[in-house]
Amino acid sequence: MDKPVPHITGDGSHTLYSSHYGQYYHNPNGAIRESIHIFFDMSGLTSYLAKNLPLTVLETGFGTGLNFLLLLHLREKAGHTAPVVYQSVDAWPPDAGIIAGLNYPELLGRTDYREVLTSVFANLQPGANNAFSFGDVSLRVYYGLLKHFDPAPMMADFVIHDPFSPVANPEMWSSETFGRLAGLSSPDVVLATYASASSARAAMAHAGWYIARIPGVLGKREMTLASKNPDKLAAFKRLNEARLAARYEQGEFTRSQG
Numbered sequence: 189m190d191k192p193v194p195h196i197t198g199d200g201s202h203t204l205y206s207s208h209y210g211q212y213y214h215n216p217n218g219a220i221r222e223s224i225h226i227f228f229d230m231s232g233l234t235s236y237l238a239k240n241l242p243l244t245v246l247e248t249g250f251g252t253g254l255n256f257l258l259l260l261h262l263r264e265k266a267g268h269t270a271p272v273v274y275q276s277v278d279a280w281p282p283d284a285g286i287i288a289g290l291n292y293p294e295l296l297g298r299t300d301y302r303e304v305l306t307s308v309f310a311n312l313q314p315g316a317n318n319a320f321s322f323g324d325v326s327l328r329v330y331y332g333l334l335k336h337f338d339p340a341p342m343m344a345d346f347v348i349h350d351p352f353s354p355v356a357n358p359e360m361w362s363s364e365t366f367g368r369l370a371g372l373s374s375p376d377v378v379l380a381t382y383a384s385a386s387s388a389r390a391a392m393a394h395a396g397w398y399i400a401r402i403p404g405v406l407g408k409r410e411m412t413l414a415s416k417n418p419d420k421l422a423a424f425k426r427l428n429e430a431r432l433a434a435r436y437e438q439g440e441f442t443r444s445q446g
Contacts, residue, residue, distance in 0.1 A: 192282055194289060198406065202290040204252060204282060209356040213251045215382070217406035220295060222382065223255055225405045227348045228262055231380035231413060232420075236345070237266035243273070246344035246372055248360060249351040250278035250329055252290055253305045260304070260325065261296045272325040275342060279333050284309035334365060342372050347379035354385050361388045363436060366395035366414075376417045384410040386432070387441035393432035400424035 192204035192213070199218035206213065215222040228234045236243065247255055256274055263272065287309045293301035308320055312331050316339075320327035330337045347369055351360040359365065361383070369379065379397065381388070382404075389399050389412060397414040400421040404411045415421055435441070 192286065194286065201254075201292060201295055202252070204286065206352070208280075209352045211352050211356050214254065215406050215408070219254060220258070220292070222406050222408075223258055224262075226382050226402075226411050227255055227350070227380050228258065230402050230411065231346055231348075231378050233259075233346050233378075233380075234262055234266070237263050237268045240266075240268050240270050242270045243268075243346075244342060244344050244374075245272070245274045245346050245348060246342070246369065247274070247276040247348040247350060248334060248365075248369070249349075250276040250281060251350065252282065252287060252292075253308065254292060255348050255350065256327060257292050257296065257301050257305065260301070260322065261298065263325070269324060273328065273342070274325060275328045275330070275339060275344070277330045277332070277334050277337050279331075281309060281312055281329075281331060334360065334368065339372070343374040344369075344372055344377055345374055347373060347377060349379055349381040349383075354383060354388050361385075361391055363391045363394040366392045366397060370395055370397065370416060373416065376420060377415060378420050379414040381412050381414075382408065384408070384412055386435075388412070389427060390432040390436035390441055393427070393429040394436040397429070399427045399429055399432070401427060 190208040192206045195203050195205050197203050197216050197219045199221045201220040203212045203214040203219045284306050288306045293299045314331050317329045351357050354361040392399050392414050398418040399414045401410045402413050402424050
């Protein structure tokens, strides 16, 4: 695996560039801004935190740990004190030395977050890592492929689907992957992803998800929300899931487009 290279994005926050995948870990126009937009505000997770209810999040692609830090940050702002389980999966986590140089702690006004991230990355071992606890927040990171991920029964309230793009990492955008995520989620789960490719949406539909297009940000016209409960998408423009699923079944998407 390559050694990813730090890069400053348009909102001043860091991302990493992977020469192996030929892609940035986050939107180069703004890492923090895009993550808050899609994974917290558009998904309804920000509003959920204000209700102070127990929360389970499943993330595909731990990456730099940015989404986890944003969860800690936004939870504190909302006054959320209920228990949180944050389960993430990543096959190729970056080295702790690289993570230590990222500027998220300064930008979020919490320099102690640097120790949070570096302690996690420095102690990751292949397989399940379930020992990270930050107050009422339990972080569990599976270091390996999603297809080998076998957690205790879990019911995710939100899924943050944040792997590399359908072109770079097609396995993570297949019907099999979205079926697996559905099986790990609650009936009212909301899945959020930055991608808007028809191939990805068709794979979701084939796996039984309801799908909606949502406004994008920072150069992306659209992004995608999905749920097992269509009522969770009532505020957005729904897609024709039956048609998308049929196109997927017919083999129209032999290789996903980004």
